[in-house]
Amino acid sequence: MTTTFKxxxxxxxxxxxxxxxxxxxxxxxPLGQFDEVxxxxxxxxxxxxxxxxxxPAGTGKTxxxxxxxxxxPEARYRTHYVKVTGLSKRDMCREIAQAIGLPPAGxxxxxxxxxQDRFHETSDSTGLRPVLILxxxxxxxxxxxAMLKILTNFDMDSKLVLSILLAGQPKLRDLLRRDDLEDVAxxxxxxxxxxxxxxxxxxxxxxxxxTVAGAASVPFDxxxxxxxxxxxxxxxxxxxxxxxxxxxxxxxxxRDACSAAEVAxxxxxxxx
Numbered sequence: 001m002t003t004t005f006k007x008x009x010x011x012x013x014x015x016x017x018x019x020x021x022x023x024x025x026x027x028x029x030p031l032g033q034f035d036e037v038x039x040x041x042x043x044x045x046x047x048x049x050x051x052x053x054x055x056p057a058g059t060g061k062t063x064x065x066x067x068x069x070x071x072x073p074e075a076r077y078r079t080h081y082v083k084v085t086g087l088s089k090r091d092m093c094r095e096i097a098q099a100i101g102l103p104p105a106g107x108x109x110x111x112x113x114x115x116q117d118r119f120h121e122t123s124d125s126t127g128l129r130p131v132l133i134l135x136x137x138x139x140x141x142x143x144x145x146a147m148l149k150i151l152t153n154f155d156m157d158s159k160l161v162l163s164i165l166l167a168g169q170p171k172l173r174d175l176l177r178r179d180d181l182e183d184v185a186x187x188x189x190x191x192x193x194x195x196x197x198x199x200x201x202x203x204x205x206x207x208x209x210x211t212v213a214g215a216a217s218v219p220f221d222x223x224x225x226x227x228x229x230x231x232x233x234x235x236x237x238x239x240x241x242x243x244x245x246x247x248x249x250x251x252x253x254x255r256d257a258c259s260a261a262e263v264a265x266x267x268x269x270x271x272x
């Protein structure tokens with residue numbers, strides 16, 4: 001039997017396909033650690049300072065960034081998002097220039113000047129506070145990361161103009177601990193971290209995601225919930241993938257709820 005998401009939704013009482021990345025900020029799982037991290041990052045940015053979000057893959061970093069962006073009023077902030085790779089200083093400047101609407105051409109020194117001028121203009125002429133979010137920052141080259149101390153230096157370091165939010169995996173912390181990046185690390189006024197979910201939090205997360213998708217009950221028995229925690233280890237991304245695949249397996253077997261057996265089979269199908 002061929003599984004269709006429409007049939008799957010009908011069987012389990014979902015209005016939308018559950019456990020996908022397509023979830024609105026307002027429907028984000030309400031968890032204390034997320035809320036604390038969001039508030040701390042917002043507080044730092046509101047003070048015109050820079051900060052870092054360091055989190056293992058799949059623990060909700062992107063969700064936190066989306067929430068932070070949604071809570072920065074467009075009437076007060078001009079937010080720019082750049083997903084970085086191992087680029088040279090000049091190429092990184094070109095990526096940032098493109099993100100803020102500048103022609104991405106010129107030498108490294110001229111690009112730095114153009115970027116600073118634009119951020120200064122945004123702050124002085126429009127009254128908007130520029131915020132630059134650099135995602136996957138663990139992939140920044142050390143010399144490129146060091147460039148940020150120049151990019152945030154205005155009027156001989158006497159004026160706070162640009163706030164930078166570095167977001168990345170734990171490798172970013174190791175990078176910032178390098179002696180040659182001490183100046184950059186000291187420019188960050190706050191470091192936020194995320195952890196994996198506990199067993200009880202995974203249970204609550206499954207209930208929340210099923211409710212948001214329209215189900216009146218959670219189609220996982222207690223054994224399935226335990227298996228989702230043990231296999232997924234509280235990682236949000238892994239839990240989403242396992243839960244969605246487990247529902248597909250249960251549907252294919254004409255079952256109205258998932259047991260540990262479906263979760264185990266889903267694990268084999270996802271990660272052979």
